[in-house]
Amino acid sequence: MGMMDERSPADVQLATRLATDLDGSFEDLVLAHQDRLFTIALRTGGDRHDAEELVQDAFVRAYRALGAWPPARIRELRLRGWLTTILLNAGRNRARVKRVPTAELVFDPGAEPAADPLARRDERETWARLLAGLSPAQRTAVVLRHVDGMSYAEIAAAVGRPEGTVKAHVHRGLAALRTALLASEGPPEGLRAEEIPA
């Protein structure tokens, strides 16, 4: 399973083009991956401004790396995982410099999609807050697996940890989310002690 090439046809084609014409195809790399990188940065990191800077920083690092590598190496790149690794590393470096305690990160609920009812916005805000309460390792694992949709093999390669460890982080993260969700909703109706018939 680890040997399987999980690259999408679009990424395979993009890697080939990057190998032969970096300047002519780099914009397509940005357009293809900016939404998912922004989502990962926003949901693992903090506010929109920081996320935007982080994504730009990650793409600049990617561009420099691509400019220095031989075409054969670029053609074989798993772009999705590789860009994710660069983004996470850039985020770690930045957090180290800024020394922001993760517990104090303010989570941005995100722009409201035009046709969204208010309730949906509230729901996104709730889930963004719940994610913020997870440990950094659990939060990253849950975001990569269930917000971005990477496979466990891809995540393990991207964060440099064994697949089993990543799975454990996701499972514990999901359990913690459920507990926190229940706590934030309060005790369910009909289960309050005084209303339980004797």
Next chain:
Amino acid sequence: MTDLIDPTTEAALAGLREPAPPGLAHRTLVAVGLADDFAVIDSPVGPLRVAWNGRGVSEVAGATDDATFQARFHARTGRVARRVDALPADLARKIERRLAGDRHNRIDLDLRGSTAFEQAVWMKALEIPRGEVRPYGWIAAEIGRPKAVRAVGTALGHNPVPLIVPCHRVVRSDGMIGQYSLGGPENKRTILTEEGADPDELESLARAGVRFFGSDTTHIYCMPTCRDARRVTERHLVHFPSSRAAAAAGYRPCLHCRPAGASAVA
């Protein structure tokens, strides 16, 4: 591989995807030098459009409008330039200081697409101090291509960053002020006057056949605008029509303006 995740949680987490803000892609491309921003600044010759990217300043252009500027920029570089409100503060400060004559603050330039010869010509023009001028032949001699005088003129005409690279300080080999890519010869005279040179005086000297000034006390000869030449008092000032004439009179070339190559090829 499936997870133990209920459909509600799965949908809620997938719903946290967020599109990148508009402009992020463009800013990223600007950072790596695959697109540019431009803004308008004031100058002695009117408003200028200045384009830049993460590699440096990529173009300075005079009287035009945004659409024409963008079209020309795209035709020359293949890149998209987007109008923004202002230059980044540090770049604005550096350009202001450069236009005021400070040659020692470094401004990064993006000169991709130009030849090594063009770049050598432009870098040499950067060495000419404010208020001074040098002929095309001087640049040709200084970069080791004494016969490439016409090519020097062409390279200066293609200077994508006039004023920052002061091609206005390079004049015809016969001493006349000559052409200027940033809006024509009148602008060249305006800028030179602004910088403390006197174009009319330079041209009347040229018409009188004077190419060099010498000092009969030091026996050194200079370009007429060299700061050393301007220190020589009227009483000790000697005129020369050529470096050969100066050498024949026993004068040696100034080490600052290095006039020897200036009249190598007319």
